[in-house]
Amino acid sequence: METPLTSTENRIDTLKNCAFLRGLEKSVLSKLAAGAETLRVAADETVITRGETGSTMYFIVSGRARVHDGEVIWAYIEEGEVFGEMAVLDSEVRSASVTTESDSLLLSIDRAVFYAALSSDPNAFKAVLHAVLKREREIVHEIKTRSTTLLAYQKELEIGRRIQADFLPASVPVIDNWEVASWFEAAREVAGDFYDVFKLKTSPLLAIVIGDVCDKGVGAALFMTLFRSLIRASSLYGYGDSSLAKPASNEIIGSASAILLNSILTTNRYIATTHAGSSMFASVFFGLLDTQSGKLSYVNAGHEAPMIFRQNGEVDLLDITGGVVGLFPAANFTVETTRLNEGDLIFSYTDGINEAKNLDGQQFGEDRILKAAAPEENNIDIFLSIILDAVRDFRGEAEQSDDITMLALKHLSSET
Amino acid sequence: MGTLNIMVGQAQGNVPVTILRVEGDIDAATHKSLQDKAAEVVEGGATHILLDLGAVNYMGSAGFRAIHAMTNMLSDEASSELSKSPYLKLLNPTEAVARVIKTLGFDVYLDIYQDRDEAVGSF
Numbered sequence: 001m002e003t004p005l006t007s008t009e010n011r012i013d014t015l016k017n018c019a020f021l022r023g024l025e026k027s028v029l030s031k032l033a034a035g036a037e038t039l040r041v042a043a044d045e046t047v048i049t050r051g052e053t054g055s056t057m058y059f060i061v062s063g064r065a066r067v068h069d070g071e072v073i074w075a076y077i078e079e080g081e082v083f084g085e086m087a088v089l090d091s092e093v094r095s096a097s098v099t100t101e102s103d104s105l106l107l108s109i110d111r112a113v114f115y116a117a118l119s120s121d122p123n124a125f126k127a128v129l130h131a132v133l134k135r136e137r138e139i140v141h142e143i144k145t146r147s148t149t150l151l152a153y154q155k156e157l158e159i160g161r162r163i164q165a166d167f168l169p170a171s172v173p174v175i176d177n178w179e180v181a182s183w184f185e186a187a188r189e190v191a192g193d194f195y196d197v198f199k200l201k202t203s204p205l206l207a208i209v210i211g212d213v214c215d216k217g218v219g220a221a222l223f224m225t226l227f228r229s230l231i232r233a234s235s236l237y238g239y240g241d242s243s244l245a246k247p248a249s250n251e252i253i254g255s256a257s258a259i260l261l262n263s264i265l266t267t268n269r270y271i272a273t274t275h276a277g278s279s280m281f282a283s284v285f286f287g288l289l290d291t292q293s294g295k296l297s298y299v300n301a302g303h304e305a306p307m308i309f310r311q312n313g314e315v316d317l318l319d320i321t322g323g324v325v326g327l328f329p330a331a332n333f334t335v336e337t338t339r340l341n342e343g344d345l346i347f348s349y350t351d352g353i354n355e356a357k358n359l360d361g362q363q364f365g366e367d368r369i370l371k372a373a374a375p376e377e378n379n380i381d382i383f384l385s386i387i388l389d390a391v392r393d394f395r396g397e398a399e400q401s402d403d404i405t406m407l408a409l410k411h412l413s414s415e416t
Numbered sequence: 417m418g419t420l421n422i423m424v425g426q427a428q429g430n431v432p433v434t435i436l437r438v439e440g441d442i443d444a445a446t447h448k449s450l451q452d453k454a455a456e457v458v459e460g461g462a463t464h465i466l467l468d469l470g471a472v473n474y475m476g477s478a479g480f481r482a483i484h485a486m487t488n489m490l491s492d493e494a495s496s497e498l499s500k501s502p503y504l505k506l507l508n509p510t511e512a513v514a515r516v517i518k519t520l521g522f523d524v525y526l527d528i529y530q531d532r533d534e535a536v537g538s539f
Binding site: 277279281283301302304320327329330332 | 444477478480481482484485487488496497498499501518519520521522523524525
């Protein structure tokens with residue numbers, strides 16, 4: 001196919017308009033033009049690859065290319081601009097990859113041709129050095145700008161992290177004959193996990209909540225504040241039933257069901273309709289505990305099954321009683337009940353525990369939780385730290401990829 | 417962004433059913449290609465979709481979000497008050513994916529079939 005670059009004159013025109021070669025004498029440009037080769041490259045082809053050695057620089061006659069490292073794009077190179085010149089000048093490996101954005105026509109010049117042409121004119125090196133330094137100044141300026149922007153973002157994120165911490169309980173309530181402990185560790189600055197422990201204002205019930213919003217980072221964090229607040233606001237004052245204040249335990253359980261269902265249904269419907277387009281959801285375990293009798297009513301909406309370590313050594317899993325919250329407006333949930341007798345311990349957690357991965361890609365899993373757990377420990381904080389140590393030992397050098405949240409309650413034996 | 421191999425098929429049940437057979441892991445990097453393909457077939461007139469997960473070895477929360485987005489694309493006034501989507505069903509999830517579906521309780525929201533003909537006939 002006929003290209004616009006068959007004549008040396010046309011090539012000289014292309015080269016002399018490039019800022020990188022500005023200032024070169026026509027005799028030098030002629031030598032470069034004579035030694036250059038034309039290259040047609042289809043869209044989305046990688047011309048140079050980061051880390052490889054190379055001895056060719058390229059001028060874009062027509063088309064466009066991106067400078068990138070994997071998915072991260074550093075810059076775009078337009079018509080009349082050069083790329084790949086650094087490795088030609090210093091013989092180091094390519095510092096970034098360059099991939100065409102559209103069908104492109106390139107002129108390529110090899111290192112040997114480049115140096116041979118430049119050595120014919122003593123002023124040529126000065127001109128190229130000038131162009132290289134000009135580009136370096138631009139890069140330094142760009143880095144400075146990006147660093148300043150990055151610092152501003154980090155500051156914003158830190159503010160976000162501090163505000164989000166306010167959406168977790170500052171302390172857990174102190175209750176006679178019960179020990180409560182929690183652990184929260186975000187994988188990034190802000191998290192999608194949450195937990196909550198609070199006494200209802202209208203009854204002696206204690207609310208325990210643990211949840212995990214899908215996804216990570218800022219999006220998950222925003223929805224975490226929403227889920228947590230909706231659940232707390234819709235349950236804190238009970239659910240429009242005067243019998244809530246009555247102490248008879250069967251009525252409290254009946255009321256607990258009503259409060260749980262109202263809270264989860266309200267939260268689900270609100271998010272599924274108001275934020276339908278976001279497709280954001282959370283797995284939530286929400287329990288209401290009668291701390292006198294030990295009766296626990298709960299909804300498990302798509303969350304990892306909390307474990308009850310019985311005093312006699314048995315373990316019960318509180319399997320799901322409904323799907324995740326926030327997606328389908330007409331979702332139904334069921335309330336189940338169990339009892340935490342003296343000496344029993346309930347342990348709830350998020351998938352940062354069971355899905356923690358080691359470098360081989362294996363997951364920690366439910367079985368390792370059961371193996372590590374030491375419910376006989378007198379101090380419930382130690383119970384949590386033993387699990388956490390087991391997860392960290394298992395993970396080894398692998399990074400923490402997800403938020404870790406744990407919440408545990410133990411019904412103390414009255415004789416101890 | 418990664419892409420998934422998605423084969424589009426048609427089957428005739430009580431209504432015409434579009435079958436999307438996905439190959440690969442549905443995660444944060446790939447879920448968009450599933451969503452885009454679904455949008456394309458819905459744009460082309462598909463009203464009932466059977467999502468074949470027989471060749472999906474991993475599905476993260478991004479995959480479940482994509483599935484929800486698909487139910488949104490297909491929903492109408494009648495279906496929005498149902499607890500299960502009548503327009504999107506799942507076929508033959510692998511063991512690993514079935515486990516996550518069960519943990520998240522997605523089987524509460526979507527019908528899951530092992531047999532293709534039975535699935536097509538259920539629409």
